[in-house]
Amino acid sequence: MDHRELRRCLGRFATGVAVVSWASEEGPRGITVNSFTSVSLQPPLVLVSIARSARAHDALRDQPFVVNVLSAEQVALAWQFAGRPQGVAVSWEQNAIGPTLPGALAVIGCRPWRSVEAGDHTLYLGEVVDFSYRVGDGLGFFSGEMVVVPRPGSAFQWACS
Ligand SMILES: Cc1cc2nc3c(=O)[nH]c(=O)nc-3n(C[C@H](O)[C@H](O)[C@H](O)COP(=O)(O)O)c2cc1C
Numbered sequence: 001m002d003h004r005e006l007r008r009c010l011g012r013f014a015t016g017v018a019v020v021s022w023a024s025e026e027g028p029r030g031i032t033v034n035s036f037t038s039v040s041l042q043p044p045l046v047l048v049s050i051a052r053s054a055r056a057h058d059a060l061r062d063q064p065f066v067v068n069v070l071s072a073e074q075v076a077l078a079w080q081f082a083g084r085p086q087g088v089a090v091s092w093e094q095n096a097i098g099p100t101l102p103g104a105l106a107v108i109g110c111r112p113w114r115s116v117e118a119g120d121h122t123l124y125l126g127e128v129v130d131f132s133y134r135v136g137d138g139l140g141f142f143s144g145e146m147v148v149v150p151r152p153g154s155a156f157q158w159a160c161s
Pocket of ligand 1: 017031032033034035036049050051053054055056078079081082083084141
C-alpha cells in the first residue's frame with residue numbers, strides 16, 4: 001500500500017486541531033494533534049492517538065493531560081507544537097490538571113483512564129475532569145492544510161443546510 005496516498009485519502013476527513021499539554025519536570029510540554037476524539041459521556045472519555053516516535057508518547061503514560069482546542073488565531077502555535085518553530089513565546093496558564101494555552105477555544109482537563117497500543121501509535125484515553133470553552137472561529141486541518149472554520153453565523157460562513 002502507498003502510505004503517502006493513504007495519508008492523502010484520510011486527510012479528506014476534516015478535523016479540528018488541538019495541542020495536548022502536560023506538566024513535565026522540565027516545565028510545560030505540548031504536541032499538536034488532530035486525532036482528538038470524543039468517546040463517551042458516561043463516563044466522560046476522550047482520546048488522542050500519539051505516534052510511538054513522538055516525545056509525547058512515553059511522557060503521556062499515566063500522565064494527566066489537557067486538550068487545548070485551537071482557535072483560528074492560533075495557527076502559529078499549531079505549527080510550533082508540531083515541531084516547526086515559529087518563534088512564538090508561549091505564555092502558559094495552569095489549571096488543576098496541567099498547563100493550558102490562553103486563547104484556546106476549549107480546554108479539556110483529563111486524568112489518564114486507559115491506553116491501547118495500536119500499531120505505530122498508542123491511543124490515550126482520558127477521563128474528563130474539567131472543561132471550559134468560548135465562542136470563536138475554529139482551526140481546522142483538511143487535505144494537509146490548516147484552514148479557518150468560521151463560527152456559525154459568521155459573515156464568512158458558507159451557506160450549508
Ligand atoms: C495538524 C497536525 C496534526 C497532527 N496530529 C498528530 C496526532 O494526532 N498524533 C501524533 O502523534 N502526531 C500528530 N502530529 C505530528 C506531531 O505534532 C509532531 O510529530 C510533533 O512534532 C512530535 O513532537 P516531537 O518532535 O516533540 O516528538 C500532527 C501534526 C500536525 C501538523
